[in-house]
Amino acid sequence: MDATSLATLWATIALIIFLGVAIYIKVPGLIAKALDARAARISTELDEARKLRDEAQQLLGQYKQKRKEAEQEAADIVAAAKREAEMLAADAHKKTEDYVARRTALAEQKIGQAERDAVAEVRASAVDIAVEAARALLAAKVDVKAGADLFKASLADVKAKLN
Helix, strand or coil: CCHHHHHHHHHHHHHHHHHHHHHCHHHHHHHHHHHHHHHHHHHHHHHHHHHHHHHHHHHHHHHHHHHHHHHHHHCCCCHHHHHHHHHHHHHHHHHHHHHHHHHHHHHHHHHHHHHHHHHHHHHHHHHHHHHHHHHHHHHHHHHHHHHHHHHHHHHHHHHHHHC
């Protein structure tokens, strides 16, 4: 045998001895146990991950529902605010119309009173002028005593007719 075959033979014998010792001290069982423990740990982690995913899905559903409810509540608040604003605007419009109507009626009353006062003033002035003209005419034609009596009678007559 040559040196290469001898080295190969010893390497083969060493390998067989190594495998025998490994089997004797139960290395394959230890490896299998380690692999089984790792598989169990991975399975547990997968189960836990599924549970966490399910919980996350539930939370997501709850938050979506809460968001939907909040959006609905916000829409209700906006609608209520619009209704209230419309009512306030209608109320303000009505109050403005009432105010304008009252102010118009008051102005019309003041105008009517001013017209009546003007007519009364014109009548009083006309009476005063007529009385003065009559007095001047009579004064020229009648003596003082008769004129005074006539003036008083005419004045009483005019006052009676005005009232």
